Amino acid sequence: MSAVDQLPTDTRERLMRFQQLQNTLQTLIVQRQQLELGLNETERALKALEGVEPEKRIYKSVGALLVEKDKDTVIKELSEKKELLEIRVKSMTTQEDKSRKRVLELQKSLQRELGVEKPPS
Numbered sequence: 176m177s178a179v180d181q182l183p184t185d186t187r188e189r190l191m192r193f194q195q196l197q198n199t200l201q202t203l204i205v206q207r208q209q210l211e212l213g214l215n216e217t218e219r220a221l222k223a224l225e226g227v228e229p230e231k232r233i234y235k236s237v238g239a240l241l242v243e244k245d246k247d248t249v250i251k252e253l254s255e256k257k258e259l260l261e262i263r264v265k266s267m268t269t270q271e272d273k274s275r276k277r278v279l280e281l282q283k284s285l286q287r288e289l290g291v292e293k294p295p296s
Contacts, residue, residue: 186288193281200274207267214260221253 182190224246227233233249234241285291 182289186285189281189285189288193278193285196274196278196281200271200278203267203271203274207264207271210260210264210267214257214264217253217257217260221250221257224250224253 180187224233227246229246231246233244233246235244235249235252236242
């Protein structure tokens with residue numbers, strides 16, 4: 176029998192919940208990082224377009240195709256995408272912060288309950 180199996184049922188359930196919360200937090204972190212990468216890419220594209228003369232041809236990737244687009248249209252689309260990504264990153268950061276707080280609270284509670292002291296930092 177493992178040490179976990181010897182714990183009271185409610186403590187085992189709280190440990191399982193703690194592990195679920197940790198997994199959720201990791202997922203949120205990865206999702207936020209992916210959104211931030213997309214945001215950075217969009218910002219770089221907008222920056223690159225600043226130096227492009229209005230009469231130059233602009234091509235936008237659409238699936239496996241490159242489609243010619245008007246510079247103003249591309250800038251508008253990228254600006255809207257950037258705004259949406261900024262909102263999503265902010266939302267994801269808020270979720271991540273709340274999840275991190277719940278993980279830490281449950282961790283402290285379990286440490287007290289199990290009599291485990293946190294090692295010095």
